[in-house]
Amino acid sequence: MTGRDWHAYWNQRTVDPDIDTSAALRQVGKTVLGNPIEAGQLQILADHIADTLSLEPSDNAVDLGCGNGLLTSLLAPYVRSVLALDYSVPLIEVARRHFPRKTIRYEVADLRNIGCRDFSLTEFNKAWCCEVLQHLSSDEALGMLRELLAGLPAGGLVLACGIPDQAKLRSFYNSPERWALYERNLYLGQEQIGHWWHRDELMEIVGKAGGRMRFVEPPETFYTSHYRFDVLIERQP
Numbered sequence: 641m642t643g644r645d646w647h648a649y650w651n652q653r654t655v656d657p658d659i660d661t662s663a664a665l666r667q668v669g670k671t672v673l674g675n676p677i678e679a680g681q682l683q684i685l686a687d688h689i690a691d692t693l694s695l696e697p698s699d700n701a702v703d704l705g706c707g708n709g710l711l712t713s714l715l716a717p718y719v720r721s722v723l724a725l726d727y728s729v730p731l732i733e734v735a736r737r738h739f740p741r742k743t744i745r746y747e748v749a750d751l752r753n754i755g756c757r758d759f760s761l762t763e764f765n766k767a768w769c770c771e772v773l774q775h776l777s778s779d780e781a782l783g784m785l786r787e788l789l790a791g792l793p794a795g796g797l798v799l800a801c802g803i804p805d806q807a808k809l810r811s812f813y814n815s816p817e818r819w820a821l822y823e824r825n826l827y828l829g830q831e832q833i834g835h836w837w838h839r840d841e842l843m844e845i846v847g848k849a850g851g852r853m854r855f856v857e858p859p860e861t862f863y864t865s866h867y868r869f870d871v872l873i874e875r876q877p
């Protein structure tokens with residue numbers, strides 16, 4: 641359903657010893673037409689996540705699909721600790737080398753299997769998952785949310801942000817040329833984004849996983865707000 645082998649794709653990232661912010665942004669796909677976004681855009685995203693989750697110094701958080709740690713390191717100062725998980729070995733290495741903080745623990749882990757790891761999710765009360773759900777099928781996302789919500793305390797919060805919106809596909813592929821590219825890539829099983837979610841589909845799996853959710857509007861000034869959406873999920877008491 642998600643087309644490409646995304647695990648292989650993210651494991652092919654390189655570990656550049658001299659990586660700068662532009663290269664780090666590019667490495668986790670934070671680009672527009674191939675160019676890295678401005679650093680200010682990343683700050684808009686970090687502020688939005690911190691506000692929406694009401695991050696506090698007493699929170700212990702999980703970053704689900706942390707990539708190279710660029711975003712993790714911006715959010716870590718808001719909370720007591722972050723467990724940052726990603727299945728890309730090179731990206732976790734970049735994170736450990738270039739974006740370390742005493743309060744962040746970076747671990748290689750597959751979100752499709754988080755229940756079987758040597759850390760306990762019961763220590764955490766908040767989580768964010770940014771631009772990751774496009775790489776998970778409905779069943780995989782359901783499995784991840786079930787594990788996660790079972791570990792969080794009642795009232796624990798998860799913000800899934802940057803979810804590609806099926807209803808806005810044409811806002812992203814917004815010219816005949818781009819649409820033709822989309823159709824060609826889809827045919828080849830190489831669509832460049834991954835799983836474009838229907839909002840109802842996500843609402844259904846959140847309910848099955850034991851959560852309730854509301855849609856959150858991403859900041860209008862954020863560069864993906866015209867084709868992605870966010871959801872705030874709360875563990876049901």
Ligand SMILES: C[S@@+](CC[C@H](N)C(=O)[O-])C[C@H]1O[C@@H](n2cnc3c(N)ncnc32)[C@H](O)[C@@H]1O
Pocket residue numbers: 646650668669704705706707708710711725726727728731749750751752769770771772775776
């Ligand atoms: C577009 S990047 C976003 C990285 C980071 N969240 C950010 O916003 O900068 C997507 C990340 O999701 C990770 N990812 C995708 N599927 C995953 C899975 N099943 N388990 C762990 N990580 C996954 C990829 O390795 C990649 O680092």
